Amino acid sequence: MEFGPTSAQEEFREVAHAFLATRYPPERVAELADSAYGHAVDGWDPLVRMGWLDPELDLTTLALLAEESGYVLHPTPWWSTLGLPPTTPATPVPRTFAWYDERCRSLRDTASRSACRAVRSPDAAWRVSGTKRLVPDLASASEVVLSAETPDGVALFSASPTGPGVSVTPTRSLDGLRRLSRLRCVDAPVRPLTESGAATREALGLIRWRTLTLLAAEAVGVAARALDLAAGHARERTQFGRPIGSYQGVAFRIADSYLATELARTLAYRAAWLVDQSALTPPAEVDGAVACAVVAGRDAALAACEHAMQVLGGIAMTWAHPVHRWYRRALWLRSFDASSSAHLAELAAQLLEADDAPHG
Amino acid sequence: MDLHDTPDRADFRRRLREWLGERLPSGPVDGAPAEVDLARLLAWSTSLHEAGYAGLTWPAEHGGRGLPPAYQGIFAEECALAGAPDQLNVIGLNMVGPTLIRFGTQAQQRRHLTPILRGEHLFCQGFSEPEAGSDLAAVRTRADAVPHGYVINGDKVWSSYAHVADFCLLLARTGEPAARHRGLTCFLVDLRAEGVLTRPLRQINGESNFSQITLADVSVGEDAVLGEVGGGWPVALTTLAHERGTFAITLSARLRVQFERLLATVRATGRAGDPDVRASVARLHIDLQALRYTGYRALTRLSRTGDPGPETSILKLHWSQTHQRLTRLAWELLGPEAALDAEDAFWSGYWQSQLLRSRGDTIAGGTSEILRGIVAERVAGLPRSR
Numbered sequence A: 001m002e003f004g005p006t007s008a009q010e011e012f013r014e015v016a017h018a019f020l021a022t023r024y025p026p027e028r029v030a031e032l033a034d035s036a037y038g039h040a041v042d043g044w045d046p047l048v049r050m051g052w053l054d055p056e057l058d059l060t061t062l063a064l065l066a067e068e069s070g071y072v073l074h075p076t077p078w079w080s081t082l083g084l085p086p087t088t089p090a091t092p093v094p095r096t097f098a099w100y101d102e103r104c105r106s107l108r109d110t111a112s113r114s115a116c117r118a119v120r121s122p123d124a125a126w127r128v129s130g131t132k133r134l135v136p137d138l139a140s141a142s143e144v145v146l147s148a149e150t151p152d153g154v155a156l157f158s159a160s161p162t163g164p165g166v167s168v169t170p171t172r173s174l175d176g177l178r179r180l181s182r183l184r185c186v187d188a189p190v191r192p193l194t195e196s197g198a199a200t201r202e203a204l205g206l207i208r209w210r211t212l213t214l215l216a217a218e219a220v221g222v223a224a225r226a227l228d229l230a231a232g233h234a235r236e237r238t239q240f241g242r243p244i245g246s247y248q249g250v251a252f253r254i255a256d257s258y259l260a261t262e263l264a265r266t267l268a269y270r271a272a273w274l275v276d277q278s279a280l281t282p283p284a285e286v287d288g289a290v291a292c293a294v295v296a297g298r299d300a301a302l303a304a305c306e307h308a309m310q311v312l313g314g315i316a317m318t319w320a321h322p323v324h325r326w327y328r329r330a331l332w333l334r335s336f337d338a339s340s341s342a343h344l345a346e347l348a349a350q351l352l353e354a355d356d357a358p359h360g
Numbered sequence B: 001m002d003l004h005d006t007p008d009r010a011d012f013r014r015r016l017r018e019w020l021g022e023r024l025p026s027g028p029v030d031g032a033p034a035e036v037d038l039a040r041l042l043a044w045s046t047s048l049h050e051a052g053y054a055g056l057t058w059p060a061e062h063g064g065r066g067l068p069p070a071y072q073g074i075f076a077e078e079c080a081l082a083g084a085p086d087q088l089n090v091i092g093l094n095m096v097g098p099t100l101i102r103f104g105t106q107a108q109q110r111r112h113l114t115p116i117l118r119g120e121h122l123f124c125q126g127f128s129e130p131e132a133g134s135d136l137a138a139v140r141t142r143a144d145a146v147p148h149g150y151v152i153n154g155d156k157v158w159s160s161y162a163h164v165a166d167f168c169l170l171l172a173r174t175g176e177p178a179a180r181h182r183g184l185t186c187f188l189v190d191l192r193a194e195g196v197l198t199r200p201l202r203q204i205n206g207e208s209n210f211s212q213i214t215l216a217d218v219s220v221g222e223d224a225v226l227g228e229v230g231g232g233w234p235v236a237l238t239t240l241a242h243e244r245g246t247f248a249i250t251l252s253a254r255l256r257v258q259f260e261r262l263l264a265t266v267r268a269t270g271r272a273g274d275p276d277v278r279a280s281v282a283r284l285h286i287d288l289q290a291l292r293y294t295g296y297r298a299l300t301r302l303s304r305t306g307d308p309g310p311e312t313s314i315l316k317l318h319w320s321q322t323h324q325r326l327t328r329l330a331w332e333l334l335g336p337e338a339a340l341d342a343e344d345a346f347w348s349g350y351w352q353s354q355l356l357r358s359r360g361d362t363i364a365g366g367t368s369e370i371l372r373g374i375v376a377e378r379v380a381g382l383p384r385s386r
């Protein structure tokens, strides 16, 4: 039993931390959030150079990067890209996954239904028609992976957001740094990625695990930043002649944020490790670990932001103070895919119905 | 990261499991655990020692096995999962022994260490007093120097295991009250000495596991002083720190067993289809997983750095709150019959007793308020509130 990142993983994290801290101070992130584009245009290449897109990186390392990214609100499409299983092009491009549509409302269902149709023309080329909504980071992605129903079932395809028959409509988003767009395909030529059936189910299962684990890890980073914002303020701000951190009403909120953050961090690491071990692990155990990480991570992020806003007082209510950027991300994470109640229901089914599920 | 045991540790776990399986044939889960009498508890301590499971992390020259803390973690975990009886000498093994090894004289070590391992010297801890609970530095029990020793007077409360213990690790004032924690000294006091009166206190659930110890003109020799005179505070802190390393593993393993009992109760009461119950059960499961793996994280850190790290301060906090929620949920599952007790209640009143008793979880061993204060100060770097 070795529960903790290895020294190589920690080193990777430290390099990422230093890089992100210098490159994305809160002022720059705020500016980008309020800009037309919502992302750092020059943000991608350094990630490729630093090895973030190396297909060999294990998910625990990626979870550490996700944590660091949540800590600064890293304004590139890193999460959308890393949630997809790695590919091996010469120069990796930003990618995103389009799945949410009129018939498919949860990542769980992606393998069984889609409102988009894929047909194969006589020349053997595939074309997709239909609309996907709530596609994250679509405006900055060079490739979009989408699920569509073929006559034999759902399969995965790759399209270019600027390709023929493809149109992208941005929508107003609560989090200006992770905007959602609509993707409309009309007979759009696409490249097949997986055949319908087992290959698609397996790919989608892995995408779901990766996406949700990185989401949970990012949430830990958001919580950690909110905690630091609160603690920093509580040390500096004086009222009634004392730093407000010496008042227990303030201090205990910060202690509670710390507690929730550490527990969520544990669960995110465990999920990452188990996803990497998924070939040797019963799927129910991986599913359960991912659900635990998501529920705990989101709760921690939201609670830590809300505690931080209370500790900051009036300035937290201004556009100028950065805390609302993290709060918006916490809310975004909360809204993504299945609700926490759905995850809890899934866990309860494992605990109370399946006899072979690992308990406790 | 590797959540599997190394081969050596897996081997240790397997043998231990076999050993426990032979001695504790009935599993712990189907219903409330059976009551265990004192004679059996004493025999249990002896058999653990004979099998080499006492003092796993103690250095070999002091009769231990010199193993890394991870082994103690495995031991604690497997014992709890197997429903093993309480270890009566737990305070001696996990707190007093390591402190004696660090601060004790050779004579003190010779006198106590082997008997602690064998379960022959049972220890309790006499720190808290009526006027000194969270604020331990306010201890009033006095130890006045006399030729060749000290005379001790005072009252200690809430001392767990004192009703069966042979010795007490006592914190007493040798200096002026104004000196606060600098005027304190630790003593090894024989509870059979003249002037010592141990009165079991009846607990909220009717049991008696802690006692009041009254000391009236109790004479002890100079050899009863553990550590320096006036240096009782660091000695006391060391005992408390030793508790933290693997204690969380024990607590979380016991909680896992308790969770299995909760699931059995959900089924037995026909509430498995209730969505509120299902959501609460799932939330408890998440809290348990978080506790369990954060315990492993702390243990890994302890073996890497020698310091269990800031995680440990939150483990007890989280454990106590989770256990309280668990016992409350289990009790509520009983519906109107939850108002019954003892032999007239479900599982002979097990959940009634556990619910009542679990309220002490956020009080004993550092209250939740004190623990939050520690987190705020040491981890978040906030100014002291006191």
Ligand SMILES: Cc1cc2nc3c(=O)[nH]c(=O)nc-3n(C[C@H](O)[C@H](O)[C@H](O)COP(=O)(O)OP(=O)(O)OC[C@H]3O[C@@H](n4cnc5c(N)ncnc54)[C@H](O)[C@@H]3O)c2cc1C
Binding pocket: A248, B124, B125, B126, B127, B128, B129, B130, B132, B133, B134, B135, B157, B158, B159, B160, B161, B210, B360, B363, B364, B365, B366, B367, B368, B369, B370, B373, B386
């Ligand atoms: C089951 C059980 C077993 C025990 N076993 C032992 C034992 O073996 N040996 C031993 O020495 N003691 C033992 N104790 C005693 C235990 O350590 C004390 O009860 C505990 O430290 C709290 O002290 P107190 O009861 O005097 O409460 P107090 O310290 O008076 O606290 C009362 C309330 O005030 C709060 N409070 C106090 N100070 C502050 C502060 N600065 N800020 C905010 N809130 C504060 C507390 O959190 C608590 O809510 C045991 C207690 C229990 C319940």
